[in-house]
Amino acid sequence: MTGITSTRLSDGRELIYFDDAGTTASRAAELTTDHRGLPPRGEPGEVRFDALTNEWVAVAAHRQTRTHLPPADQCPICPTTGSNPSEIPAADYDVVVFENRFPSLGPALGPVPEDAAWGTKGPAYGRCEVVSFTPEHTGSFSGLSRTRSRTVIEAWAQRTAALNALPGIQQVFPFENRGADIGVTLHHPHGQIYAYPYVTPRAAVMGNAARKYHDARDGRETLTGSLLRAEREDGSRMVMEGQNFSAYVPFAARWPLEIHLVPHRHVPDLAALSGEEKDELADVYLDLLKRVDALYPTPTPYISAWHQAPLDPVLRPSGYLHLQLTSPRRAADKLKYLAGSEAAMGAFINDTTPESVAERLRSVTVPASPASPALAGLSEGASA
Template sequence: MTSITPTRLSDGRELIYFDALEGSAALHRDAVATHDTRGLPPRGPAGTARYDALTGEWIAVAAHRQSRTHLPPADQCPLCPTTPSNLSEIPTDYEVVVFENRFSSFGPDLGDLPATPEWGTTAPAYGRCEVVAFDSAHEGSFGSLSPQRARTVIDAWAHRTEALSAMPGIKQVFCFENRGADIGVTLLHPHGQIYAYPFIPPRAATLAARAAEFFEASGGKQTLLGHALAAERASGDRMVIEGKHFSAFVPFAARWPLEVHLVPHRRVADIAGLTGEERDELTTVYLELLGRLDALYPTPTPYIAAWQQAPIDDALRPASYLHLQLTSPRRAADKLKFLAGSEAAMGAFINDTTPEKVAEALRSATPATRKDPA
């Protein structure tokens, strides 16, 4: 069972320890051990959200992020536990920790955006952005975690999804991991992020609308992703992993050179809805999937791991279906796919790989032997 211990950093931001071991949990219940001694100034107000009347989308303006930490040396990493020479964001050693981002795109203020925006409408960039540090060790990614640590991260995602979904004005909770300098990471320490948006982002809105349309047409008897999952399992051409509770496959119309969807067999709206048994298998299947991805080439593959969860909207949640979209721009050992004119300007993707061949390569890949801690 994961122990959860909240505290506050010196500028008022919330920090939460997630521990599988009682020794770690006991340390984090010690107010002296978890005290942030930096004496940071109070946080400023939220940034700005501007409404794009041409697309109907909200754009966050967060100029303060220009000064955020960028690829610091290991002895100055803000996600490593604090030492006398490095007063970091995390006051003591930890297993998994979640805290409010110091350079947040959304929040810390909460509230509702204007209901009827028009050209020139601005509002506070309500919401919340959190950092999820997967491990106290400086190097690695989710795929290099031990199964026990990965399982604790999943519990942290579930806890934060439920808590953030209940906050005023939040319309979408997004858990994700950016891995690799080619993706644009600014910290090499193994970590992910969680965004709680005050609106439903465009990609999520498209997925939710298509799912709702299919669900309504079936009389509320079938979900769109459930239908696709059944078709992929029946075909087998693009399957990568098939378990008792989860399956991973390359989608029929993959956009990216490397793209895999990891889908639970039971429809749930979000990570918080997974049972303990489902989370256990998710740990195993997800680590295997990332291992297969890294076995494709001699060097680690950059990726974005994006958890698509149901919007916080009563009309959309019944049709929405939790799943992970794992994507990488890597199209060869020494080549990346850049989003050029067609993709970036028109949103029309052109894939340089064949989904069936990518699935075959992933099935044939042998993950490296995992070295779990003693």
């Protein structure tokens, strides 16, 4: 079992240690106390309603002063040392989750204003958390051990359940931005979790499509489940298939590199996965990230986005957990930029074919993973 220890930083923010299963790390209070004496937390920013699109926009001007690509000896998520009193007071750790010091949303909680129109604004309620995958300053998720990968997954699941239960929260979104080309502000391997007080625009579009499909079939089928079945039957875009998860390049991929990783069972979020499913996910996710990095001579920038069912009672029954991994990299020395058609109109034009991307991902050589029961039955997707 993953060890979980919650504590508080000197300004009141929550910090949680997630220790690898089988370890006996000591988390005594005197060893993990934050002695920095940080000033009290500020009030949240604000959200403003865009009447043209019926969408909320967060305004977080205080984030202009956040840490930006500091040198390694000043990294805020490395373990604390005598010369670097960081955000993580312990001298060592496995995985840590803590409230962001410069949040886009929160720290206060509550709902967005009702009956919004032009000129409507309110506090930017919600919660933003940082997930540090490792105490090592360099590296990436793909270089983690299977045990550490499993610990991160447990942290995502535990935080999803906890954030779902907070007042006013409508959607919980774990994600990772990797690489300078994506815009990361810290080199240390880490991800984030946003808990929104509203359903985000992308989630609303997907959620409404899923609900419409679900209702048309009297609640017997889900849209994501049917797409997974169709991709597995076709085969030409499959990347890998396991006992509980499969990965494929979607038929209408928008990005030069886009993979969906989907559980075979209909679950709303990471918190609903069984222990067996989490075990396999630890292996499958590592394998997928290694394949992405093996495509080019240098590490591939990506956004790893976990789509979880919103808490909206209309959208949640048809919501279906899945990962969307995307990269703007279209060649070893070329990136796709969102220009006129994509940025202004949301009309994507892809420079690669999904079938060729899937074939490349299937054929790359990746470092062997340690044998484990979760890998039994895991195979590369077969071409049609």
